Amino acid sequence: MIEIAVCLILLVAVAFRPTVVPYFALLYLFTTGLASREFIDSFKVSLGPVNILPLDLFYALALLYCFQFFIKKITNPRFNSQNAPETKLTAIFILFFLIFFVGKLVNGYLNHMALDNVLRFFMGDTQVLYFFMPLVMYQNVGQLKSLIKFTVLISLVFPLCQPLLIHSKLTQTILQGQGTLRLGFGDANILLAFGCIALFSWEYKKYLAFLPLSGIMMLAHRSGYIGIVLALFAVSFLKGKKVKTLIVMGVAGGLVIALLAILQSLTNVNLVEQNLNRAGETFKSTGTTAGRASVIPLAFEELQKRPFTGLEYKEIRDKLIRSEYNARDFNIVHPHNFVLSAIMSYGLIGTILLAVLLIRSMRTAYKLAKTERFKSEGAFLFSSILFFVIFSTMNTTMGTVGYALWFVCGVTFWFHNQLKMEN
Numbered sequence: 188m189i190e191i192a193v194c195l196i197l198l199v200a201v202a203f204r205p206t207v208v209p210y211f212a213l214l215y216l217f218t219t220g221l222a223s224r225e226f227i228d229s230f231k232v233s234l235g236p237v238n239i240l241p242l243d244l245f246y247a248l249a250l251l252y253c254f255q256f257f258i259k260k261i262t263n264p265r266f267n268s269q270n271a272p273e274t275k276l277t278a279i280f281i282l283f284f285l286i287f288f289v290g291k292l293v294n295g296y297l298n299h300m301a302l303d304n305v306l307r308f309f310m311g312d313t314q315v316l317y318f319f320m321p322l323v324m325y326q327n328v329g330q331l332k333s334l335i336k337f338t339v340l341i342s343l344v345f346p347l348c349q350p351l352l353i354h355s356k357l358t359q360t361i362l363q364g365q366g367t368l369r370l371g372f373g374d375a376n377i378l379l380a381f382g383c384i385a386l387f388s389w390e391y392k393k394y395l396a397f398l399p400l401s402g403i404m405m406l407a408h409r410s411g412y413i414g415i416v417l418a419l420f421a422v423s424f425l426k427g428k429k430v431k432t433l434i435v436m437g438v439a440g441g442l443v444i445a446l447l448a449i450l451q452s453l454t455n456v457n458l459v460e461q462n463l464n465r466a467g468e469t470f471k472s473t474g475t476t477a478g479r480a481s482v483i484p485l486a487f488e489e490l491q492k493r494p495f496t497g498l499e500y501k502e503i504r505d506k507l508i509r510s511e512y513n514a515r516d517f518n519i520v521h522p523h524n525f526v527l528s529a530i531m532s533y534g535l536i537g538t539i540l541l542a543v544l545l546i547r548s549m550r551t552a553y554k555l556a557k558t559e560r561f562k563s564e565g566a567f568l569f570s571s572i573l574f575f576v577i578f579s580t581m582n583t584t585m586g587t588v589g590y591a592l593w594f595v596c597g598v599t600f601w602f603h604n605q606l607k608m609e610n
Contacts, residue, residue, distance in 0.1 A: 206324055213341060220372050221371055252316075295309075342398070387422045425553075425570070482518045482522040
């Protein structure tokens with residue numbers, strides 16, 4: 188009953204103010220970073236054979252915005268003229284991408300898969316729908332800047348909550364399973380990185396960046412370390428302030444160590460040594476690294492079976508079932524690398540379309556960063572996409588929170604539209 192009430196409240200809020208949707212999505216990312224996605228998904232509503240999870244409501248809205256974009260593009264000349272040719276072409280590529288997965292959806296249903304099962308696969312693969320939300324939803328720059336400020340705010344709050352997890356059962360479970368002290372769940376790296384990159388991009392109170400950087404350290408993902416360093420280097424390059432950024436990064440790094448030392452003295456948990464050791468392992472070959480590298484030949488073996496379309500949904504489902512006791516199937520369905528996952532699940536067609544969309548988004552963000560009007564916005568968007576892509580090459584993030592990436596890509600083209608209209 189509580190779940191139904193919450194759903195109704197969300198629907199009413201969205202109906203009266205659609206721009207609150209990204210705020211709810213950020214709060215979802217915040218919450219799952221502390222309490223796990225499985226815990227949040229336990230608050231579900233069941234309608235016959237279909238389970239409705241919290242994130243499904245956002246997906247349904249993204250689907251509506253996708254339809255609205257194409258309908259307005261056809262029927263509304265003013266809206267059509269507001270979208271630059273590059274935006275329209277990218278939307279066409281996305282349409283082909285979606286049609287590709289509709290084929291997989293139909294195939295799965297014809298293979299007698301449970302409706303909830305086949306829909307769940309389809310929704311995970313088509314998070315690109317979130318691309319259209321900002322293109323339809325936003326009317327002015329102020330709305331997006333308010334969203335970015337909110338992102339920074341909760342990225343500052345999140346690290347303050349992480350120490351509360353030190354003696355929790357969730358942390359002990361992570362420690363036993365992975366041998367690494369991690370205060371929170373990996374997808375929160377995205378939230379923290381976006382907040383940190385925003386502070387550097389707009390050069391406003393950059394000294395506060397030590398908080399989200401501390402959060403990334405406490406999550407202890409090597410891909411997070413690599414991603415945030417490269418993303419901040421990208422910001423410094425695009426903003427043309429390399430030396431200043433390096434100095435601030437050095438100061439922020441010192442503050443991170445100081446904060447961890449204070450927490451260590453308060454909790455009697457050796458946070459400093461454990462986090463520094465973890466950072467020192469970033470480029471070392473560990474058992475985890477070797478295990479994930481072994482997936483590369485498996486990916487190309489699977490590609491040879493269905494080179495153009497990749498694994499069918501039924502085949503993925505069967506491998507997921509067998510992955511509990513079969514190491515080969517486990518590595519195929521959990522490669523912790525979105526490129527390898529795409530090669531196996533999407534085949535050449537889907538993988539090429541995915542690459543085209545990412546390249547077009549990064550190129551557009553880079554062009555924005557080279558303008559005077561949207562230099563800070565472009566630096567933020569390019570570096571955020573860069574972080575997400577790097578992080579996703581060593582995690583399952585593309586499948587779990589791909590909505591964050593595609594929303595940022597949509598925002599990139601929204602700013603591109605604004606630039607073209609002003610010129």
